[in-house]
Amino acid sequence: MTIKFCSLSSGSSGNSTYISSGSTSVLVDAGFAATRIIGGIRDIGCDPSKLDALLITHEHDDHIRGISVLARRYSIPIMGTEGTLSAIRKKYADIPDGLFMPVDHEEFTVGDIKVTPIPISHDAADPVGYSFKIRDKKISTVTDLGYVSKGVVSGVRGSDLLLIESNHDVEMLKNGSYPIYLQNRILGAKGHLSNKVAASLISFLLESGQAGLIYLGHLSKNNNIPELALNTVTSMLSQRGIKYNEGDIRLTFRDSASDLVEFD
Numbered sequence: 001m002t003i004k005f006c007s008l009s010s011g012s013s014g015n016s017t018y019i020s021s022g023s024t025s026v027l028v029d030a031g032f033a034a035t036r037i038i039g040g041i042r043d044i045g046c047d048p049s050k051l052d053a054l055l056i057t058h059e060h061d062d063h064i065r066g067i068s069v070l071a072r073r074y075s076i077p078i079m080g081t082e083g084t085l086s087a088i089r090k091k092y093a094d095i096p097d098g099l100f101m102p103v104d105h106e107e108f109t110v111g112d113i114k115v116t117p118i119p120i121s122h123d124a125a126d127p128v129g130y131s132f133k134i135r136d137k138k139i140s141t142v143t144d145l146g147y148v149s150k151g152v153v154s155g156v157r158g159s160d161l162l163l164i165e166s167n168h169d170v171e172m173l174k175n176g177s178y179p180i181y182l183q184n185r186i187l188g189a190k191g192h193l194s195n196k197v198a199a200s201l202i203s204f205l206l207e208s209g210q211a212g213l214i215y216l217g218h219l220s221k222n223n224n225i226p227e228l229a230l231n232t233v234t235s236m237l238s239q240r241g242i243k244y245n246e247g248d249i250r251l252t253f254r255d256s257a258s259d260l261v262e263f264d
Helices: 034-043 067-074 082-091 150-156 170-174 180-187 195-207 226-239
Strands: 003-009 016-020 025-028 053-055 078-081 100-103 108-110 113-119 128-134 137-142 159-165 211-217 249-251 261-263
Touching: 003 034, 003 137, 016 034, 034 067, 053 067, 078 082, 082 100, 113 150, 128 150, 137 150, 150 159, 150 195, 159 195, 170 180, 195 211, 195 226, 211 226, 226 249
Parallel strands: 025 053, 053 078, 078 100, 137 159, 159 211, 211 249
Antiparallel strands: 003 016, 003 261, 016 025, 108 113, 113 128, 128 137
């Protein structure tokens, strides 16, 4: 059975990622209109009615906007930390309580997928990234974090595919239109990763042979440029003499899906 990965959208306007083992399918976040998410899943040849779980990283709108319609239409369990689910309950009272399935920070399973939450630092109730072990492959998604902790490094190490935040260019942010309080939030320990910090993590992982395909995600519309994010990473790799395949560093998009990755 084929393992599938696709970022349906990634950015401050909405985030959702599809992962399938072939027999089990999950969605990481549902941060834009349910109709668009459903269409995106169908566009890659998959069936949204066969989703086994919605795994939520945190309760911000760009990660849960479509959750109520999806969960109720298909009776999909909503999984996340207790803090995250409690915050979602307050926002969406129309979601049946029986669909909420809280998890702790230990490994759990959804069908034949082993899922490990990765604690992150962000201004939310109890945010996490996720690592998925599907047979001999590991897929990790980590966005919306203010800094890279040892736990994050440990959680994503050895991923065959990693979606990592590369939110902003620091100089663009500082010289842009955002007010100081918002700049400080983004730059703070509970904010978002810059291109350079993402590049440092990627450099470390590749240098130690601990990463395969890498996707840059959650790029800011106002404080980043896709080509700049990609160039920041590849330039650091070149400066450090780290060898990599050019096609192994890829972008996600805010208005469209990424390419569909399939592992046999």
